[in-house]
Amino acid sequence: MPKIAFGQHFFRIEGDITVKEKSELQSQLTIGKFYYDKNIGKLVYNITFPEKQVLVSKDTVLYHFIADTLNSRTRSFDMTKFSIFNLCLENQLNNYGMENTFYKIDNVEKDGDLVISAWVPGKSHEKYFGKVLISTKNNRLFGIIFMNPEGKIVGKQFFEDYTVVDGLAFPKRMIKFTYTGDKQTSQITTFDHLKLNNLNEKNYYDYPVPAH
């Protein structure tokens, strides 16, 4: 089917993914492919390293398959809605989808080449959630800073090396820092060979999971 038939409506994205993580004591390297179809709502990781396995996130359940057999089913936070894949397909990456949350925009400022917007949680959530700062550079998401209710920075995320696939801008590199007490965890996620609206690979985009 010619690309023009889809216009600007993107509903599927896939590509290679590599996640490297370092904390004080441990390291992690995960390599594989990801598949996401926003209409199906499943985020599927076909992992080849450290071991061959498939992870499927749907709603708040994470399914773990080894050799196509369900190994475990665990409850998780909803990884799909606020995944970079969904935010990109929904064209909400610039504000990280904050408009659809209990956060409200507090102010916007320009600092050098960054436009920084400050988001604060609604009254009923400010006891548990802190301010979030979102910066854009050249009209693309550049970084996010998460604070706790006391105003201390608990996480930073950077979106770099943007590529444009069929007109859709996507960061090929994400850097994430998480601060727990005086400990820091660093994570680098890279994407490659991105493909949009691939009508093949249905076996991954709609990877079968138990119906309940």
Added chain:
Amino acid sequence: MKKALLTSVFAIAIAVNGLFAGNADLFCYDQDQLNKEFSDLDMLENYVKINEGITLTSLMNENHPLIAGISFNNPFNLSIPFSEPPLGIPSFWWGCIIGVWGVAVVYFVTEDKEETKQALKGCVVGTLVGVILYFGIYVWALGYAGFF
């Protein structure tokens, strides 16, 4: 007059500068430090990508130098155990009250080993209680009939 005007201009400049400055400093990190920190994982990543199909287990089995000194953790530890039993009724009671069929229901509905174990425990307890009750009633009935 000139002095007052100059002061006002300065005041406005400081106010504007204060309004538009500050938070950009938070959006930075040490790129060199990060590269240094991840150099061992970068080498491992390149090796794995060249040698398609290789796994951590195979590297461990051959004591590969690229994984020496790296302590790997479970990458999928963000989740918590799923333990929602069928219809919200604890799996133990499915096994205890409905017996083997209850275990089957839990097994097929949850596909969760822990939940199925709970149902099995319930099944064993339920069966034991049933047997004890059966003999208790039997003994009571015999006694009531004057056999003791």
